[in-house]
Amino acid sequence: MNQNCGDVKLSHFLRPFQRLFTGKFRIFVLLTVLAFFLIYVVKMLQSSNSNMELAVNLYEYAENVQNMRYKLHxxxxxxxxxxxxRVHIYTWPPHSGDIRQLLNIKMLKDQFGKDVYEKVSPGLSSCANKPExxxxxxxxxxxFAAQHVPVAKHKETPLFILATAGMRLLPLKKQEAILNNLRENIPRNFSFVFSPNYVQVITGKEEGIYSWxxxxxxxxxxxHSTSAQPxxxxxxxKRITTRPRTVGMLEMGGASMQIAFExxxxxxLEELKQRKELHGDVKDLLAEFNLGCLSHDEDHSYLLYVxxxxxxxxxxAQEAYTKSLVKEHLSFTSFSTKEPNKHLTVSDPCMVLKSIKNTSIEVEKGFTYEVTLKGTGEWEYCENKLAKLINLEKSIPCDTNFSCPLTRLKETIVSFSTSEFYGFSELWFxxxxxxxxxxxxxxFKFKKAVSEYCKTDWSILQERFRKKLYPLADEERLLTExxxxxxxxxVLHKGLRMPKTYKNYKSSLTVNSNQVQWTLGALLYRTRYFPLREIEKQTGVVEQHLSHRIVSSYINHALFLLCMTAVVACIVVYLRHLHQMVNQNIVGRSSVSYTSLLNVKVDTFPIANTRNL
Structure with a gap:
């Protein structure tokens, strides 16, 4: 009896495993394998697409590395x-297609990362008497430009010739003679994109705008495509727009100084228009322009004070100061301004201690003095004397100074509390x-350093110079520092009224390893519509690429849904098969129990004996 029960239990335990190898389960296994195979195929297709795109990108990158000069504009x-x-060569890659971005223009650099340029001297104005x-x-x-721009790119490379102060001093007739000679001969010898208005004399105002x-x-x-800027x-x-805050620009040369801020x-603007002491039209001090490729692009519209x-x-300014110094000396001596060709020795607090400079000073027209200036190295005293020279409290008659720089300086009001400025040229050097x-x-740091320098004996500074301790300066710079x-x-603190504690002013020569040249600003302004060409080209390519990606996406989604349906179907088949196996198992167990009960042997007692009991 015990052996039979053990056989029943063992057969009951092995029966489900015996069913694993039935025909229905083989179908289930086959469907499951098929489902996973389809999923694998879909993943491989997606992976191959991405690998193909990566391969294409790598190929394009390698091609760009090899032919970068031919890919750029x-x-x-x-x-x-x-x-x-001086000639500057600029390059830029194709536009991104985002109208919020300008062209990514950089100066052409050589293999060592240095700017590629060439210069000649003297200035173009030296051709005034021989315009031919x-x-x-x-x-x-x-x-030089033709050699560094790929020949295949010449016919699509614009050439601009922009003249500044030297040409502005020439009579208009001589200016035009020089410019016309260039307009006639350049197209005959070069295939650059060149139009008559690509060569011109720009105003000082335009130069300031381009620098800004x-x-x-x-x-x-x-x-404006990122939010990293304040x-x-x-x-x-009527409409208020929000965009990155711009910085103001200060530039000082040998003859003039410029300022531009937004x-x-x-x-x-209304305060500027209503300023009573303002001479002339306020429009002369304002410049409004748009740098965007769309004329209605308010995000790139700017209004400048320049x-x-x-x-x-x-x-x-140094010439004017020296002249005033000589006049002041004459007022305290017996010399008269009507006694020309006299030799004077004048102490100068704005020169290095014990330095000497011989010069000729025309105090009045026709009256010139030979002057020996001896430096006393008193920097603070020098600063005080210059502050009197630039005194904005007194009125400067325009008949003695035709440009009225001090009057215009007095009219300039800068909100330093909400602005940031960069200084260039002499402000940096x-x-x-x-x-x-x-x-x-x-x-305060600058004042301390320059005061120590000025009261250093000139012979000591010369010795330091000979030892190359001033590698960026020449002897003239040491003398005029x-x-x-x-x-x-x-000029900064008395003229423009910049607070001495102001912390948002920097002098600079380069920004992010790029020279700050007004020519870059001129190019940006004159090529502002160029991105439209790239946007139109890219629109067609993007639409074609998007349509391909959409079709591919639909196919991938369909395959994925098919795979998921197959998996669900396999699960349903398996559950149904499992349900049948469980039901058969229950019926089998019931039959075994019933048969066992029928086969049980029952011991009986003799009736006779019972009765005997």
């Missing part, structure tokens, strides 16, 4: 300045070449 800009001309020689003057620069565009572009202030609300029209409020202070450049303090400006540093602080 090019432009040539020649800066025809007063002392010389203008093309020969430009040939070295044009040939250049610095803000290099700082990323025109990129934002500001522009309230000039006006962001209609109240600020002006030039002719006569406030470092070299012209004076702080960096000798003192190595270029960059973040700190008046005291005056120029005092002039800069005077």
């Amino acid at each position: 090019y432009a040539v800009v020649i800066d025809a300045g007063s002392s010389g001309s 020689s203008s093309i020969n003057y430009m040939l070295p620069l044009l040939n 565009i250049a610095i803000n572009y290099l700082l990323g202030k025109f990129d 934002l500001v609300a522009i309230n000039l029209n 006006i962001i409020s209609k109240y600020e 002006t030039t202070y002719l006569g406030l450049g470092a070299n012209v 004076t702080m960096e070449d000798v003192l190595r303090l270029g960059g973040q400006y700190n008046y 005291c005056f120029k540093s005092a002039w800069i602080t005077t």
Whole structure:
């Protein structure tokens, strides 16, 4: 009996495993394998697409590395300045297609990462008496550009020749003679994209605008596709727009100084218009332009306050100061301004201690003095004397100074509490070449360093110079450092009324390893519509690519749904099969139990014996 029960239990335990090898389960296994195979195929298709795209991208990258010069766009800009001309070659990749972004323009660099450029001297204005020689003057620069721009790109590379101060000083007739010679001869010898209006003399105001565009572009202030920049609300029209805050620009040369900053409020604009002491039309001080590729692009529309202070450049200012110093000396001596050709010895607090400079000073027309200036190295005293020279409290008659720089300086009101400024040219060289303090400006640190420098004996400074301890400076820079540093602080703090504790001013030569050149700003402004071509090209390519991706996406989704349906079907079949197995198992157990009960042997007692009991 025990053996039979054990056999029943063992057969009951093995019966489900015996059913695993039935025909129905083989179907289930086959469907499951098929389902996983289809899923695997779908994944492989997706992976192959991505691998193909990666392979294409890698191929394109390798091709770009090898043929980068042929993939880029090019432009040539020649800066025809007063002392010389310089050619700049700019490049940029295809536009991203995002209208919030401008072209990604960079100066062409060589294999060592240095800017590629060429310069000649003197300036283009030297051709004034022989305008027919203008093309020969430009040939070295044009040939240099032709060599560095791929020949296949010449026919799509624009060429701009923009002249500045030197040409502006020439009579209009001589200007046009020089420009016309270039307009006629350049198309005959070069295949660059060139139009008659691509060569012109720009105004000082335009130069200031281009410098402002250049610095803000290099700082990323025109990129509205990211939110990394501090934002500001522009309230000039009925609609208030929000965009990155721009920075102001200060530039000082030898003859003039320029300033440009953005006006962001209609109240600020109204205050400027209502200023009673303002001479002339306020429009002369304002510039409104759009850098976007769409004329109605408010995000790239800017209104600038921009002006030039002719006569406030470092070299012209030093001449004016020396003249006033001689006049002051004459007022305390027996010399008369009517006694020409007299020799004077004058102490100068704006020169290095014990330095000497011989010069000729024309105090009045026709009356010139030979003057020996002896430096006393008193920087603070120098700064005080310059502050009197630039005194904005007194009125400067325009008949003695035709450009009225001090009057215009007095009218300039800058909101330093809500602005940031960058200084260039002399504002950088004076702080960096000798003192190595270029960059973040700190008046008190600068004052201490330059005061120590100015009261150092000139012979000691000359010895340091011979030992190459001033690698960025020449001897002329060492001699004029005291005056120029005092002039800069005077203009900033007395003229523009910048607080001495102001922390948002930096002098700079480069930004993000790129030279800040007004030519970059000029190119950005003149190529602002170029992105439209790329956007139109990319629109067709993107639409075709999107349609392919949509079809591919639909196919992948259909395959995935088919696989999921197969898996669900397999699960249902398996559950039904399992249910049948369970039911059969229950019926089998019931039959075994019933049969066992029928086969049980029962022991009986004899009736007779029972009765006997």
